[in-house]
Amino acid sequence: MKNLIFATLLLTAFIFAQSTKAQTRLGIVAGLNASNVKFESSSNYDPLLGYQGGLVANISLTSKFSIRPSLLYSKKGFNDELEFRNDQGTLPGRSNVNFRLNYIELLILVLYKVSLGKKCKIFGGLGPYAAAGINGKANLDLNPTNRPQKIMFGFGKNREQEAYNRMDYCLAAAIGLDMKQVFLAVNYSHGLTPISPN
Numbered sequence: 314m315k316n317l318i319f320a321t322l323l324l325t326a327f328i329f330a331q332s333t334k335a336q337t338r339l340g341i342v343a344g345l346n347a348s349n350v351k352f353e354s355s356s357n358y359d360p361l362l363g364y365q366g367g368l369v370a371n372i373s374l375t376s377k378f379s380i381r382p383s384l385l386y387s388k389k390g391f392n393d394e395l396e397f398r399n400d401q402g403t404l405p406g407r408s409n410v411n412f413r414l415n416y417i418e419l420l421i422l423v424l425y426k427v428s429l430g431k432k433c434k435i436f437g438g439l440g441p442y443a444a445a446g447i448n449g450k451a452n453l454d455l456n457p458t459n460r461p462q463k464i465m466f467g468f469g470k471n472r473e474q475e476a477y478n479r480m481d482y483c484l485a486a487a488i489g490l491d492m493k494q495v496f497l498a499v500n501y502s503h504g505l506t507p508i509s510p511n
Contacts, residue, residue: 336372336373337370337371337372337373338370338371339368339369339370340368340369340370340371341366341367341368341369342365342366342367342368342369342383342385343364343365343366344364344365344366345362345363345364345365346362346363346364346365346387346388346389347360347361347362347363348360348361348363348389348390348391349361349391350391350508350509359391359392359393360391360392361389361390361391361392361411361412361413363387363388363389363390363413364387364388365385365386365387365388365418366385366386367383367384367385367386367418368383368384369381369382369383369384370382370383371491371496376426377425377426377427378423378424378425378426379423379424379426379436380421380422380423380424381421381422381423381424381438382419382420382421382422383418383419383420383421383422384417384418384419385417385418385419385420386415386416386417386418387415387416387417387418387444388413388414388415388416389413389414389415389416390411390412390413390414390449391411391412392409392410392411392412393409393410393411393412394409394410409453410451410452410453411451411452412449412450412451412464413449413450413451413452414446414449414464414477414508415446415447415448415449416444416445416446416447416481417444417445417447418442418443418444418445419442419443419444420440420441420442420485420500420502421440421441421442422438422439422440422485422487423438423439423440424436424437424438424487425437425438426491429490432492432493433490433491433492433493434490434491435488435489435490435491436487436488436489436490436491436496436498437486437487437488438486438487438488439484439485439486439487440484440485441482441483441484441485442482442483442484442485442502443480443481443482443483444480444481444482444483445479445480445481446466446477446478446479446480446481446508447466448463448464448466449463449464449466449477450462450463450464451464464477465477466478466479467479468480477508477509478506478507478508478509480506481504481506481508482504482505482506483502483503483504483505484502484503484505485500485501485502485503486500486501486502487499487500487501
């Protein structure tokens with residue numbers, strides 16, 4: 314997967330360098346997201362709403378194909394219910410917890426567009442993205458100090474025991490409308506790397 318992302322980044326850099334005839338548009342992007350994780354040991358996790366924003370480029374290769382790289386700051390996370398057991402194994406209580414994780418993402422989509430008129434096209438696309446965790450916090454209901462706990466990030470198998478995996482590699486899909494000056498889109502991304510310490 315890392316080789317695929319690296320090859321896509323090289324291809325994008327080559328297109329930037331060679332696309333003297335291609336029409337390139339630059340802009341900003343902002344939106345809401347709903348993120349979630351899946352734990353084998355829990356079924357009570359819930360999505361967490363966040364936001365994202367950053368820079369986007371649209372590089373037209375033909376009248377129907379384009380490449381859209383984006384560099385985004387994204388707030389992600391999830392809600393979960395944790396169980397606390399004593400030494401006897403009984404369950405004295407539960408606590409709701411939400412994890413908020415902040416990432417810098419590089420998303421590259423290859424889009425196929427179909428005209429709906431002179432000023433509007435519908436598009437769909439696929440592509441990879443790589444994200445780097447920069448910081449995060451966890452809030453627990455039962456925390457007596459009511460202070461968020463910092464989430465640590467590390468790299469791969471050599472990271473500290475409680476650290477989340479800093480790098481997240483995903484596949485993404487998008488569908489939307491391109492109206493020359495504005496585009497509206499719905500994206501879905503699926504992570505391919507575990508992020509949890511466990």
